[in-house]
Each structure stands twice: as C-alpha cells, then as structure tokens.
Amino acid sequence: MDGAGQLTKEKLIDMLRKMHTIRAFEEKADQLFALGKVHGTMHLSIGMEATAVGAIAALRPDDYITSTHRGHGHCIAKGGDVKLMMAEFLGKETGYCRGRGGSMHIADVESGNLGATGVVGGGIPTAVGAALSVQLRKTGQVVLCFFGDGAANMGIFHESLNLAAIWKLPVVFVCENNQYAMSMPVARAFPIENIADRAAAYAMPGKVVDGNDVLAVYAAVAEAVDRARAGEGPSLIECKTYRWKGHSKSDQERYRTREEVAAWKKKDPIARFEAYLLQEGLLTEEQRQAIAKEAQERIEEAVAFAESSPEPRVEEISEGVYA
C-alpha cells in the first residue's frame, strides 16, 4: 500500500472506522430488507468501501461530492449521520429527506453532499455545475463526482467531461468500475480495456487504480484534487472494484459465477487495509475489534432512532415541491 505518507494515524483510523460503518450500515440494510421492513429498492456497495472512503479522504470538509444510486458509502465517507440515513432508508420524517427520497436520494447539501440520484449518470453534470459555481464564486472548493462504469457510456458523461475540460473546472471524476452495470459486464459494454483511457478524449489526466486499495484510491484522488484546486482542471480516475451483493434486491445474478464473487471477496478492502495498519503498527488487534464493534453499535443506534421516529404526515405530502 502506498500514499499513506501524507496521512496521520488519526486520519487512517478514521478511514477504517468509516469503512466499517459503511459495511455495517449496508449489512443492516440488507437484513432490514429481508425482514420486509423496507418498501422500495436499494443498491449495496459492500466490497466497494475503499473507493468511497479513499476518494473522500482527499477532500476538505467544505468540498462537494455528487453520489449515485449506490451511494450509502459516499454519504458516510462524507461524514453523513447514520441516524438520519437510516431514518431516510426507513422513510421516516427524521430522515435526511424527510422520508421523501429514500435510499436512492440521500442528500445533505449543507454539508457538501449534493445527493444521490437514481438516474445513472444523472449526477455528472450536477458536479460540473457545482464546479462551475465554485470557479465563479472563487471559493477554492473541489467537487468529487462519483459514477459507475455503466454511466461512462452515457452521452451525459461525454458532454460533462468535455465542458469541465474546456473550462478547466475543479472537478474530479471518479469512476467506480465494479465490473458490471446491472448484468452488463464491462467487457461487453466497452470496446476498450480501461475507462480511464477515455480521459485522453478530453485532454485530462486519466488513471486506473486498484479500487480495493483505500490508500491507492486516496493517493490518486489527492493528486487530482490538488490539480483541480490549483486551477489546472479536471481528472478522471477509474477505481477497479467489485460489488459483492446483487445489483439490487431483485437480482438473481445469472450473469456471473459464484467463483468470481468468491475470488473478489478474497480481496476485501477492509481486511486488506486492516492488515496493512496492523503490519505497520498503526493499529492493534484490540483496536481493530473495537472499531468493528463500535460500527455495529452505531448502526444499531441508528436503527433504534429510525424505528422510533415518526412517519411523515400525509397532510404534508405536497410540501417542498416549490421553494
């Protein structure tokens, strides 16, 4: 592992804590679903925790992110409150979106999370617009734009990267290539091997990183963030990773083998990061266990909060359409 040089021990531990929190949040979400406590859909990023945490670790607190349908990890990594997330997941009035948004639309604009979107690629121009806003307001912020491999074949990806490039906007495009868009493997959807190679079409740096290596993600994104903050324009970073769970609740996973999934599980980004920290003496086994346990507890508290929270009131159903 690489790139840890710039990071304090505190920060490294915080990153591990966040990875555990994401894992715990999503495992709980999966359970709640199985118990029939959730109406709707959700997309889990278990196995992909390193991309969210590594990338966002490179940001200042006042920087922006845009997220995706698979966005729990981004929100937690950005410092989101798991209580409000869980309440939103359960459709409660106390949730981030007062129960109107649900899993696919968690946002916290105040804190710089410009939100998840259910439309693939839908957040890419949002990020470009936020970067334009930053450039015009001269605040020195940077925008991190998450999207999947599937989004990289959409027209809006192309228009957005081009605009960001010609205007040298402070945005970093982070492609979470988890090998599939629903059932579509990247090998069939793309004629090229690396999505990052598309950066050349926009004269921006393109880099492939191991998306299961949180420090490699951090290092690549940090470099791109520096570049963006210095006014040198956007970058495209492709994180190769994998989702362990089905695409969404209803996925039969006919498009991949158990062996493939098992092989990727061996590359668990959390276990890998822990092994590194233990080996470097930055973490003890007791601490490791405590962090994992705390994460579980935080999520249990969040569930308790969410479950005891009130439902939205039907009389208020039309509130918030217009400002």
Place this chain on the structure above:
Amino acid sequence: MDGAGQLTKEKLIDMLRKMHTIRAFEEKADQLFALGKVHGTMHLSIGMEATAVGAIAALRPDDYITSTHRGHGHCIAKGGDVKLMMAEFLGKETGYCRGRGGSMHIADVESGNLGATGVVGGGIPTAVGAALSVQLRKTGQVVLCFFGDGAANMGIFHESLNLAAIWKLPVVFVCENNQYAMSMPVARAFPIENIADRAAAYAMPGKVVDGNDVLAVYAAVAEAVDRARAGEGPSLIECKTYRWKGHSKSDQERYRTREEVAAWKKKDPIARFEAYLLQEGLLTEEQRQAIAKEAQERIEEAVAFAESSPEPRVEEISEGVYA
C-alpha cells in the same frame, strides 16, 4: 494528391462534375435567398465539396448515408436529382419531401440517402441503426455518417460510437470539421487538437485528413469502408475543411476575420482537384470549362423545374403523419 490509383478517369471526372454541381446548386440557393424567393433557412457547404464527394465516392450505390443540416452536398454526391432538390428548397409539391421538409430535411430513403436532419448530431444514431439493420439483414451494405465538429461534443455522438464499436457495425463516421459550430471555434469547444483522436475512446481507427483534398478524403474513407464491409467495425475520419459562407442566412460572422476566410478560399477544393487532373492529363481545359458550364445549366434547369412546379395543396396538409 493521393489515392487516385483506384479510380478510373471516368469516375474522377464524375467526381469533379459533382463538386461543380454542388457549388452551382448552393450559389444559386444563395441567390434565390437574396432575391427573397425562399422562406426559411439554409446552410451552405461551399468550400466543403471535397468531403461530401470524396467520401461518397468510396461507396457502392446501394450503401447508405446520413446527412446533416448542411446537406446539399451529401445529397448531390449520393446521386440526388437537383431538380427534386431545388423543388424541395422552394417548398414545392414535386420536391423530394413534397415541400414538407425543405433544405434541412432532404431525404431519399429509396436511393440510400437516409436524410438530412436539423438537429445537430440527430443523424448519428440513425446511421448506427441503419448499420445494425445491415448487419442483421446481412446485405453487405455500409453506412456513411456525416456530422460536423459541433456534433462531436454531443452526448449522442459518444453513445453512438460506443454502440457501433462494441457491435462492430458497418458504419463510417465522417466528421466534417469546418472549424466552427456556428460561432464556436473548435479551439474553444474542444480541449484536444484532433477530433479523430476520440476514436481511441472506442477502440476504432481514427484518421485526420485534409478535407479539401477530394482524393485524400476518398482514400481514407475507402479504407474505412472496406474495413466496415469486411465486418471489422466502424472508423472515425475527421476531414479538416472550411465553410466559406456564414453559418446560415442570418450570420454576421463576427467570430472570424475576413483574412481567415480569404486564406481558406485559396485552398478551394475544386480548383485544387482541377489543377491535379489537368496536370495528370486526365482533364483538358475545354472539358473543365464544359463541366462547370454544364453544372450551371443543370441548376438553371432545376430552378425552372422548381419554379414551374405546383405548390402543395392545403387540403393535404395532414397527409403523411402516419403510415
């Protein structure tokens, strides 16, 4: 000049004839406009005749093309009847589209001209769909897809090239880079120098050619057409050229200098091709003059035909919406 090797003298003369016909058609169109005989808009390709004629010279008669808002040249190069074109231009019942389409929508699907479109980039997926049709019907046809530099920044360009690439469709994408999209110079709209370099994002061959050299265009497109016909998939060819006239009728041309226009006029693709043919002994001065004169005459006949043609009947206004 290069690539003439494969072309018979007859074909070369035919190409010159078409270039003259395009020029004559458009100069006349310009005049008719100035005389107030035309209601609507039009886009002239004067100075760009080599791209249309060179590219289409590489096709079989049964191959397809898709055209653009600046499409008179494509139509003539594909063997279009200038009488029907002129009648369409004047909105007459005898026109290609019974006067319903006008300059921006001339089509002749029967003969393989799938039509001009007024929406920038709007014809690119049409070409991909036609190529898919060819592949499924196994007819061995090829589709030539024209579009401007401006279209290459649209989302649909990206989606279309990707789909054509992964499915190895028999389509050749011909970008007529005339340096501007309306007032937007390529240098400001693109972060890269050559649009053809975007081919790499789709693992297809990309080639830049001198778009004012009809034989260079021919050679590059012929190679791509062969490739497509052999089932090896699409290519992207960028023809660097220039439009002499304003973008459309109402253009004040505030975005470029007279000197620039004058410099490009010196690179007249017709004069250049003639000089080559004369020098190679493939054309005499008398023939040259006769060809130019015949082109004018053909256009005068077309105008006479169009002007004496009937108007569409108002009672038939709703015909042809549904099949």
Place this chain on the structure above:
Amino acid sequence: MREITYAEAIREALRQEMQRDPHVFLMGEDIGVYGGAFGVTLGLLEEFGPERVRDTPISEGVIAGAAAGAALTGMRPVAEIMFMDFTTLAMEQLVNQAAKTRYMFGGKAKVPMVLRTPAGSGTGAAAQHSQSLEAWFVHVPGLKVVMPSTPYDAKGLLISAIRDDNPVIFVEQKLLYRTKGPVPEEPYTVPLSVAEVKRAGRDVTIIATGVMVVRSLAAAAKLAQEGIEVEVVDPRTLKPYDAETITKSVIKTGRVLIVHEAYKTCGFGAEIAAMISEGPAFMYLNAPIRRLAGLDIPIPYNRTLEYHAVPQEENIITAVRELMAYK
C-alpha cells in the same frame, strides 16, 4: 381459457412475433440473461440468441435512435427503456426524429418501431423511477401511444404495435405485471385506437387508463352494491385515441370521471375532458367533468405518502358518489 400474467402475455407477444417475422428484434438494457428489470424478456435470449435479443450499454438516446434507424431501413425493432422516467434521455430521437421522419420526408419513409417502457408508482422506487409520462407522447404527432390494462390487451396490442408501420410507445404497468387473466395461446391482434367498455353501466362513465382500469373496476363492483352503475371505458390506445366510444358512453350517462395515475396538470385526462367539453357530449353533461389523477408532486419514497400520491380505489368511489350528487 388459459390464464397467464400481464408480463407473460407481453413475452408471448414478443416471442410469437419474433418467430413469425425475422425482422423483429429486441434491444435494451439487461433484456438478455437478466430478462429485463421486471423479468419480461426472460428466456428470449436463449430462444433467439444474442443477435436478436441485444443487451445495450446504458445509453437511452442511441437505443431509441438506432431503433428508429433500423426501422427506417427495413427492420422492426422493439426497444426497451427500463423505466419510463428514462425516456427523458431519448426524447430528441423519439420526438424530433422517429415521430417526424415520415412527414418531414413527404410521407415517403416509415419508422415501424416499438418502444416498450414500464411506468407507474407503487414500488417504493421514489421520484425518478415512478413516473407516468404518457401525456408527453400523446402530445406528439407521428407517435402512437398504447397502454394496456389486462394480459389479453397487452398481448393483442403489442402484436398490433409491432405490425404497425409507425413508432409506437408501449407503456407497460409495473403493478400489473403479475396480474393474471385469460389469454389465447395463438397470436391475435387487438386493434390500435379502439377503446373498450370494460364494464357497462348507466349512471357514470369512468375513463381510466392502465392500472387505474383495474382500480375503477373494483370500485365499480362496490358501487354497484349501492345501486350505482358505473360504465368503465379503457381507451387502451391514447394516441390516436377513440373519441367516439368515449363520447357515446358520456352521452348515455351524463357524468364523467377520468382517472389516471400521471400528474394531473396537463395529463391525458385534461385532453379527454377537453374533448368531451368541446364535443357533442357536452350538452348531455349533468355534472362537471371530474378528473382524479396523480398529485402534482414528485412521487415520494415513504410508502404511505406514495399511496396517497395517486388515485386509489376509495378515492374513485368517493369521486363517483360526489358526481352522483348532481341531479
């Protein structure tokens, strides 16, 4: 007669048309091994192979545009957009190209394509996966719009749509995919632009689309117990729609309730209300024309809010009773 689901009926129509006509093929996201987000195309890849059941990347613009291009050149594509909300990415190709090609080209070309897309709320998928945008397409000359409410109609209308020489937007109802009904095994057509009276009655005419037909029939059954006889008319094709059948019913009953799930303002119900109030049925009206439609809000995630965002059986019952109060 054998009963199958709405989803199975659609699949059967696709299968039988693909068997009959080699020009018919499918393209869309995850329609192959995945079988589509709602399993509608399950098994077709195995039967027809990847040439004719084509998984595409996520690129709705080129899905629609390439379908139109293939249709223009002799094929009969059936494209799928996974959720109707994402037709927003294909509007240019559908509206400016596919719909207008024929007219713009002087009636000398045709674009025989079908675009299938599932619409509607009720699945907890929130604002961007629950819309019913059919009114947009109804507004566009050159397109046809079909919206079946039963397995029988789904199969027969889809076969008609595939055989039709125009671009057809085929709006499927997510909440109906698993509903069952009698469907003949052999291929048959239900004609486009012909409405059906799904239940006859003398007191009130309900004009309902899609899943609202089912809710209206349930409401009508209950209202019958109170002695109110509701006639339920299902337009089935929304463009060009069958004004005559609707008008006849309204002339008979003198009371009109229009029910759809889409946002009320400028929805399809507005068109039907306007058509009635400018036509021959106007002078037979005994009560104002009532629309019952989705609220003008994005569909909320919360289950209870989502339930209240669109008409339910009890709302239909109440609305009919209110109409009956006019003498």
Place this chain on the structure above:
Amino acid sequence: MREITYAEAIREALRQEMQRDPHVFLMGEDIGVYGGAFGVTLGLLEEFGPERVRDTPISEGVIAGAAAGAALTGMRPVAEIMFMDFTTLAMEQLVNQAAKTRYMFGGKAKVPMVLRTPAGSGTGAAAQHSQSLEAWFVHVPGLKVVMPSTPYDAKGLLISAIRDDNPVIFVEQKLLYRTKGPVPEEPYTVPLSVAEVKRAGRDVTIIATGVMVVRSLAAAAKLAQEGIEVEVVDPRTLKPYDAETITKSVIKTGRVLIVHEAYKTCGFGAEIAAMISEGPAFMYLNAPIRRLAGLDIPIPYNRTLEYHAVPQEENIITAVRELMAYK
C-alpha cells in the same frame, strides 16, 4: 413611455439582473459574440465578459444539468437552449433532476435557475425548429413555466423568474422578438402565476398564450366592429397558472375560446378546458369550450402549409363567431 422590442426587453432584464446580482450568469450556445441565434444576448459578452456570458459547446444535456448544479450551490444561472425543439436533449436533467431535487431532498435544497428558449413556427424552419413544447413542462411538478406575450411582460417576468428560487422554463416567442411596446427603463417585476386580462369584454373569453395573444387582440379589435366584445386573458405563467382570473372571466362571459400554437392534443389548452369544465365556471357555460390550436402535424416547411398549421387571426374570428351562435 419608451418603446423597445421584446428581444430588447429580455436583454435589458438580463443586463439589469446581472448588474444587480453577481450570482446571475448566462450559459448557452453562441450567446457570446454571436448574440444568440436571435440576437437576444448581443452586447452582453462585451459588458460582462466571458466568465459570466459563457458560450458552450453543443451539448444541451450538460447545459441544463450544469445550470442546475450551479443553482444548487448558490448561483443563479440563466441557461439558453437555442430552440425549444432541443429541450428534448435536456429533459432528463430538467425533469428528473432540476424539478425534483427539492422535493426528493425533503425540501432542503433549492434550484434557482432559468432556462430561456425560443418557441414557435412562422420562420420557415420546418418540423425540428418550430415546436411549442410548453405542455410537457407544465405537466412536471417542480418546474415553473412562463410565456410572455409583450415586451413589458417579457422584462418583468424574466426578472421575476431570475429572482424565483425554482427552476423556471422561460418560453420566448420567435415571432414576437421584433414587436415593440412600452417598457420602463428601471427594473421591475411582473409576478409569476398572475394572469392578465389584456382586453376586457363581456361576450366571449379568449384564453391565449404567447404570439396567440397578439393575434387574439387583433381579432378582438375586428370583432368589436361587429359588436362582439371579446375578453382576452393571457395566463403569462402556465405553471402554476392562475385559475382564478380565468374562471372569473368565464363566469362573466359564458363562452370560452382557448388559443395556442402548440399541437392541439394534450396541449396546454386541454388543461385549461379541463380546469374550466371541472370548476365553478362550468355551470355558467353557454356553449361548448372551444380549443383552437396547432394541427397535430409536424410543422411543414412550405410557407402556405406552415401558415395553415397554426391558428391565425381569421381562424380566431371564425371561432368566436361560431361560439356566438350559441344562445
């Protein structure tokens, strides 16, 4: 008062708002040195520089989406789509993102952007450059839709739209760009969602939008010579529209003609007709509600056909006379 054109009024609104508020900026194709396809933004580049008057590549999706993103983070973008026909390329961003962001995020965000776009036929630009697609946007909760018919309204409504905290679709009328009218020099607002009675009358209410207001007023002047007093109501804002002013007028006159240029089927006129026929004005109607709208065909190129594709003054006069035949 000074008279300026509709185009100049729009330009003045942009200029004054840009002077007042540094968060306001412009983006769109060829809006800089070219001044926009219709010259509306001429001179603004020189005054405000390329940072605030931003020429974009042809990429309508990101124009709309980036405007929304900038609006979400504190700016007040005014984006331009060169022809309304090309909003088809921006629907995903406008409808799924800009319009829904606020509600989806629990009312905790706002998207104060304006999207200016010219609509309408009459310029010989044919099927893909002549559409009036406002009904689509009226159907979408979260959007506002404005359509001015005079230079005065254009300036005042645009200033209101820019200051409004919601995404506003500002539909300009190509054929009105050169019409002149009195416009105060200082900034002023015309409130959104307030209709205006442009001419008072007792016999028939015409509800008209955009260029049809001008044609209706001309028709009304001629009809007055026959003793028919027409009241012309201009909604000005189409979403959310002012039902009250319309209703009041209809109650007074008892006869309704709705006039718009957009395709008739599922147009904005359908909504107005439906609103009237389900509301309190219904029982005051002395005649069926009449819609006069664009034919349901793509706009043809030929000048004469184009003329007949949309309502003209003489069609309005005839329709009013027909309505007057009802006693």
